[in-house]
Amino acid sequence: xxxxVNPNRSTLAIFVVGLPMVLMSWAGYAAEPVKLGLxxxxxxxxxxxxxxxxxxxxxxxxxxxxxxxxxxxVVLKQDSQxxxxxxxxxxxxxxxxxxxxxLVGPVASHVANAMRKAAHDSKTFMIIANAGxxxxxxxxxxxxxxxxxxxxxxxxxxxxxxMAREEGIKRVAILAxxxxxxxQMMEAFKEGFLANGGEILSEQxxxxxxxxxxxxxxxxxxxxxxxxxxxxxxxxxxxxVRQYAQAGLKDQIxxxxxxxxxxxxxxxxxxxxxxxIKTALHWADTMDNPVSKKFVRDYKAKFGEIPSLFSLQxxxxxHMIIQALEATGGDTSDKMRLRRALEDVRFESPRGxxxxxxxxxxxxxxxxREVVNAGYGVIENQIIAVAAEALEDPGTGCDL
Amino acid sequence: xxxxxILFYAAVLAALGAVPMAVGGFYLEFTNQILIFALFAAxxxxxxxxxxxxxxxxAAFFGIGAYATAILVELGVVxxxxxxxxxxxxxxxxxxxxxxxCIRTTGVSFIMITxxxxxxxxxxxxxxxxxGSTDGMLMxxxxxxxxxxxxxxxxxxxxxxxLLLVGLSFGIMGRLVSSPFGRALQGIRANEERMSAxxxxxxxxxxxxxxxxxxxxxxxxxxxxNLQFFIDPSSLQWHASGQVLTMVLxxxxxxLSGPAVGAALFIGLEEVISSYTDHWxxxxxxxxxxxxxxxxxxVVGLWRGxxxxxxxxx
Numbered sequence: 001x002x003x004x005v006n007p008n009r010s011t012l013a014i015f016v017v018g019l020p021m022v023l024m025s026w027a028g029y030a031a032e033p034v035k036l037g038l039x040x041x042x043x044x045x046x047x048x049x050x051x052x053x054x055x056x057x058x059x060x061x062x063x064x065x066x067x068x069x070x071x072x073x074v075v076l077k078q079d080s081q082x083x084x085x086x087x088x089x090x091x092x093x094x095x096x097x098x099x100x101x102x103l104v105g106p107v108a109s110h111v112a113n114a115m116r117k118a119a120h121d122s123k124t125f126m127i128i129a130n131a132g133x134x135x136x137x138x139x140x141x142x143x144x145x146x147x148x149x150x151x152x153x154x155x156x157x158x159x160x161x162x163m164a165r166e167e168g169i170k171r172v173a174i175l176a177x178x179x180x181x182x183x184q185m186m187e188a189f190k191e192g193f194l195a196n197g198g199e200i201l202s203e204q205x206x207x208x209x210x211x212x213x214x215x216x217x218x219x220x221x222x223x224x225x226x227x228x229x230x231x232x233x234x235x236x237x238x239x240x241v242r243q244y245a246q247a248g249l250k251d252q253i254x255x256x257x258x259x260x261x262x263x264x265x266x267x268x269x270x271x272x273x274x275x276x277i278k279t280a281l282h283w284a285d286t287m288d289n290p291v292s293k294k295f296v297r298d299y300k301a302k303f304g305e306i307p308s309l310f311s312l313q314x315x316x317x318x319h320m321i322i323q324a325l326e327a328t329g330g331d332t333s334d335k336m337r338l339r340r341a342l343e344d345v346r347f348e349s350p351r352g353x354x355x356x357x358x359x360x361x362x363x364x365x366x367x368x369r370e371v372v373n374a375g376y377g378v379i380e381n382q383i384i385a386v387a388a389e390a391l392e393d394p395g396t397g398c399d400l
Numbered sequence: 401x402x403x404x405x406i407l408f409y410a411a412v413l414a415a416l417g418a419v420p421m422a423v424g425g426f427y428l429e430f431t432n433q434i435l436i437f438a439l440f441a442a443x444x445x446x447x448x449x450x451x452x453x454x455x456x457x458x459a460a461f462f463g464i465g466a467y468a469t470a471i472l473v474e475l476g477v478v479x480x481x482x483x484x485x486x487x488x489x490x491x492x493x494x495x496x497x498x499x500x501x502c503i504r505t506t507g508v509s510f511i512m513i514t515x516x517x518x519x520x521x522x523x524x525x526x527x528x529x530x531x532g533s534t535d536g537m538l539m540x541x542x543x544x545x546x547x548x549x550x551x552x553x554x555x556x557x558x559x560x561x562x563l564l565l566v567g568l569s570f571g572i573m574g575r576l577v578s579s580p581f582g583r584a585l586q587g588i589r590a591n592e593e594r595m596s597a598x599x600x601x602x603x604x605x606x607x608x609x610x611x612x613x614x615x616x617x618x619x620x621x622x623x624x625x626n627l628q629f630f631i632d633p634s635s636l637q638w639h640a641s642g643q644v645l646t647m648v649l650x651x652x653x654x655x656l657s658g659p660a661v662g663a664a665l666f667i668g669l670e671e672v673i674s675s676y677t678d679h680w681x682x683x684x685x686x687x688x689x690x691x692x693x694x695x696x697x698x699v700v701g702l703w704r705g706x707x708x709x710x711x712x713x714x
Contacts, residue, residue, distance in 0.1 A: 042678060079678045084536045084632050096426035110535035114630050117538065179534040207526075208534055 033074040034325060034332060037094030039087050039105035039115065042079040045209045046107045046234040048265045053129045053314035055303050057104065060318025068322050069330030080106050084114035091115045095122045101332045102127055104317055109133035109152065109181035120144055123335050125342065129317045130310060134184050137361040139397035143339050146360045148320055149313045150282055151393040152184035155258045158366045158388035159280035160192025163256060166385070169227045171199050173220045176231040178205035185231040185258055201225045209236065213243045221249060228253055233260035238269045245273035262371050262381060264308020274371045275379060282364045283309050283351040284381040292350035312350055320345050359395030366391050416563055420556045429627065430671065432559050434664045436623045439566045441647040441659030442573055443616035448645065449654035450577055451609050452589030456511050456641050457518025458617055460498070461491040463525060463636025465618030466625035470537040471530055480543040484622060491618020492611050499610030503603055515638055525633040536632025539625060552626070562623050569616055573656055585609055650691055652698030661699050
């Protein structure tokens, strides 16, 4: 009875019992990690892209020692196998079981489309580090979906215009893998190209992961086009460019593409077969600005190889997450606040100033790059023109 | 001891029925997936285990049930009373057409022709504009039950919907295999010539069970696409047919509990091993080899062997 009426003792009791509890909960909050769930391919046609994105992201996170606003950052990875079904399963596992704060990925547009509902419905932030599926920043845009890479429309639409106007090419054959990205990229190219007097002679869509392009190449050669425009990436790009050269078409019909065709490890594997190819993209590792040079240098020091565009996109994804978390003081529970912080992210990216459009897609320059022999056995992409400045995806149908 | 058996199944059903009260989110969906694949595997076992028809094309009917559901919902047919029968019926029809061709052959030819015809269905799914080809189809909503208070969008409601259909299907299949029809199927497996000589029209029996198995596979596909909100051609490729056959073999050919145990084991192992390594196929393959070598009746056969006469005699 006496303890209850003695204010000093009860205060002391509260203090003795209560303070450690407060401290523990505070420490518990401070130590609660921010979880990133990477849904990326580490096998199949886009394996190298998944690895590059992961490396780029880890480089950005290592710059802050995997620590933002007092919270450690934990990275979980699982192989999406470039399959929408597997990607969706991993996504659900990350959301429901691991309760990640951010999903990062994927590479392929059809995988991204399959993941969309799970991310949106569970209000889990999804930072797309490659997949350019236009619908995700147009009619199916979401407050929780952001993109640090590109929309499939972005590099291809200005390329269509540039080829017709600057190169004077009017008759082309086009080719891309038969999945969401392939079809969307060709649509965007046609939009720019046809409006400027171009004509499409043939349009072919081999399966994603196709190994033999011979029948398609024969078909192209028969139409006798002035140029060929393609989208391939990863292992498909290596096979296509090599087979194009082997078929003897390299010196007959100039090859154009979206820049993924000749990017990073893909370009090293293609070697001389890629020389002369002109492509459109939002960056090149030879870009002459201090941020880009520092990025290439740091990446090379850490991983012993030149970064690709995909590495860059992983790097920028890391910076975007870091900056948004800094802005909210590490708070991930207030979704609206975090969303605004992500929308307001601005930084100097190796590709130039990074800024998102209203529909959460980067606004960026599109460069024309040509694969050249730079001497000493080095084959690289050099920027020869700017196809579009500060290009914004129309974001049609998105009302964010 | 039929009464003990019924008690056992009642206990299993009760345990499955209690799952949503114990877990939610990931584990609920995980259990739901096991239920669906248990049905899919059991439907294949009607063919492979009971009738001796090893099919490597069973995923085609699973896929047809799934795509039929997704396409109908996309076309705006959202009432479950239409969607569910349509999915099952279309799978059964496809099974009738494919079965009519397949049952004329036996042995390796049967395996190859089921494989070939199912790949045909796969290529249709891969190239048809209706199915979204490689990208697959996203479902934006589940069908509407039309009953007050039952909303399939709710994952717990959907779990009970799956449990009801899977439970009913197992009940029907259980009655079927112990009926004279089921006995005849097992007779055909043992000796088709003798059954024919006794006056059984083996072809009719085989076609009938092929259609029934196809219909149950279609039902599993219908549940699967609703669970995932997604279907793509990889679900009806021959890999998928091989995977479900693996589940049957792991659990035990020629029983109904075997495929269910096999499905749970396969999906469970895949989940556990893949969280340690991306190369989950390797340990999985080793486990399968061990089961095939040392437990010829699968896990269920091993269990029964232990209970009756020691593990290595069965």
